[in-house]
Amino acid sequence: MQKEFELVATDRHSKARRGCLTTAHGAIDTPAFIPIGTQGSVKGVSPRELRELNAQIVLGNTYHLFVRPGLDVIKHFGGLHNFMNWDGPILTDSGGFQIFSLAKLRKITEDGVEFQNHIDGTRAFISPEIAMEIQTALGGDITMTLDECVPYPCEYDYAAQSTEMTARWAKRCRQWKRLNSETAGRELAGPSTRRFADSFLFGIVQGATFENLRRENAQAIVDLDFDGYAIGGVSVGEPEDEMMRAVEWAELSLPGNKPRYAMGLGTPPQLLELIARGMDMFDCVLPTRLARNGTAFTAKGTVNLKNAEFILDKNPIEQNCACDACREFSRGYIRHLIKAEEILGLRLITLHNLHFYLNLMSQARTEIEQGTFDQFRKAFVAEYKTRDAVAIE
C-alpha cells in the first residue's frame, strides 16, 4: 500500500475534517484516537481486545522501548509489530518527550540529548538521526521528528532558542529519511516487512505559549515538507485556553492536505474542540491511566467507581454503551473488583474507557460526514461535566 492521506469531508461550521490515512499496516479513519502502548502493550488490554474495540492504530513509546527491552531485542523479533503481535498501524514517537520528562541528568546540545534512563541509570545519547534509526528499527508506520518539549511556564528567550533548535533537528530528521529511505528497515523480518519509505514522518511544531514562536515554527516545519504535522509542547501544565491558542496559532500554517496530530491530548470535550480546530489525531493516557484508579468516562463526565454510591448499583458503567464491560457487568460488581484490587476491575474500566474514546471519534466522523458536527460538539461539551463537578444520575 502506498502511504496516503485523503480528506473525505470537511465541516462547514468549523475546521473539522473527516479523513483517512493509509499505511502499510492498514487504514486509519480520522479524527482518530490512538491508544498508548507505552512499553509494547496498551496497559490492561490484549491486542485481540484492541481489535475488538476497533482501534486502528496504537502508539509505541520509543524512549521506553529503547530503555527496555532495548533495540536489539525488538530487532531480533523483527520489529514492534511482531514483538507485540499487533498487525495494525503503529505510531512511534521520537522519545523526546520522555527524555525531557522521565530521564535524569539530561544534557542538551545542538547535536542531541545525553541522558541517564530512569530504570537503571544507563547513559545514552539520542540525536535526531538516532531517533530516526530507532524508529526505523521499531518499524513505526508513523514516525516523529526529535523535538525539545519545553516546560510550562517557559521564559521567552529559552523557548525561542529551543524552538529554533527543534526546527533544525526536524530538518536533520527529514534529511536522514531522504538519505536512508530505500535502505533502512530492511532487517525487519516477517509479515510486517515493508520499505521504510512507506512510513509517514511527521514534523512537530513547538513554540511554547508564544504566538510568534508557534506561528514561525509551524511555518518552518511546514517548509521542510513532512507527511504530517504534530503540535507538541501542549498539555504540559498550561491553562486550557492557552493550550487551545497554541494549537490555533500553529494550525494557521498547516497545509490542508496533510494530517494533523495534537500530541498527548486530551479530555473528551478537548478532543472535540481540537477537532473543530482542524486536528485529526490524538493520543492520551487518560482512558487507560484513570481506569487503573477506578475512574470511568461517560457522556456526563467521569465517575469514580470506588464511590460508595455504586455499591448496590446494578446498572452498567454507562447506559446503552456497547462495550463488553457494560454489556456484561454492573457498576456494583466493578466497584467491588476495584476495591478488592482485582485485576479484572481495571481491565473492565480500561475496556470501557478505550471504547468511549474510540466511539467518540467514530461519532465525530459520522457527524462531520453528515454536516452536524458543530451541534454534536456543542451538545456534548454542554452535557459533559468536568471531573470535580460531576453529577451522577
Next chain:
Amino acid sequence: MQKEFELVATDRHSKARRGCLTTAHGAIDTPAFIPIGTQGSVKGVSPRELRELNAQIVLGNTYHLFVRPGLDVIKHFGGLHNFMNWDGPILTDSGGFQIFSLAKLRKITEDGVEFQNHIDGTRAFISPEIAMEIQTALGGDITMTLDECVPYPCEYDYAAQSTEMTARWAKRCRQWKRLNSETAGRELAGPSTRRFADSFLFGIVQGATFENLRRENAQAIVDLDFDGYAIGGVSVGEPEDEMMRAVEWAELSLPGNKPRYAMGLGTPPQLLELIARGMDMFDCVLPTRLARNGTAFTAKGTVNLKNAEFILDKNPIEQNCACDACREFSRGYIRHLIKAEEILGLRLITLHNLHFYLNLMSQARTEIEQGTFDQFRKAFVAEYKTRDAVAIE
C-alpha cells in the same frame, strides 16, 4: 436439572475414576480442576476467558466474599452467579480455612468461631448453620460443611478433639440443610434461581496426619450421608508423603458412588497421584498465583519467564500448547511484559497456566476412559521436574 454424580469409567490399575457431576448450572466432568475466584473473580481472567478455557466450575471463597463486598451486596445482586456474571457451576467453601489462616483473634468454641476479619478488623461469628446460610445466599452449586483446619504439625490430643468437633459441625450442617432445603435460597433472583435442595453439600474429612483420626473421621462423616466428600487439612505444610497417606487413609471409608474432592491441591504431578488414589476434584491457587510471579507450568516443570535466558526466545511458553498465550505470543515478549510490570504479562501466563491445569484434567479423563491412565501418570511424573531442579529445553 437433578443433582447427580455418575461414574463413567474406572481405571483397572489404580483407583482413578472418570465421572460427571450434574448441577443446576451445568455438568462438571471429573477428574476436574476448579479455578479459584477468591473474591468473585479468578485473578487476572474474565468469565468469557474462563468459558473459552473450558473451565466447567469456579470456586468462590465464602470468607473473602463475606468480608467484602458482604452478603447484603451479593444477595442484592441475586447471588454470586449474577454478581460475577458466571453462569456455570460454583463451589463455595465454608470459610473455615480462611478463618483459620487469615483472620485475627480467633476464638473457637463448640458453637462456632468468632474472629476479626483481616481487612478492617470487624468482628464476626460463623457457626456451622451460619456457614450454610452464607453459602445459600451466595448460591453455590456445591457447598461445604464448616470444619476446623488444624495446622501442621499438630499435637495428637488437639487434633483428636478438633476432628471430633468437625464431625459434630458437619452433622449440624447436614441437619440445617435437611430443615431448610425447600425454603432457603428463594430470595435469589434472576436466571440462576433454583431450589437450594438442588445444591450439593460435601462433608469435609479432617484428622491431621494421624491414621486413626483420618479413618475414624472419614467414617463419621460418611455416616452422615453427604452428596460428596472432601479431604481437608492437607497441603498445610506437611511433607508430600504424609499428605498422600492422609488422603489414602480417608479414602478407604469413602463410598464409590459419591464425588471426592481433595481441597487446596496441588502441583500437576500431585494431581495425577491423587487421581490415582481415587480423587475427583481439585482446587489450587498455584496456576494463578505463580503466574503473577512470572512462573509458567509446562510438561517438563515450571519455568520462570523472568530469567534472562528467555530475552530473545521466540518460542511460545510451551511448544504445541493450544492456549491463546502460546498461539499468539513469544516467551521473549511475555518476559518483557513481566519485567516491565505490564498487566498483559501476568494475564497471558495465567491463561496458559489455567489451560495447563484444565488440559491436564482433560487428558487424565481421556486416559482413564482408554484404560491408559497408569502409563500416562507415570510418564508425566517422570518427565515433570520439580521447580528447583527444572531444566529448560
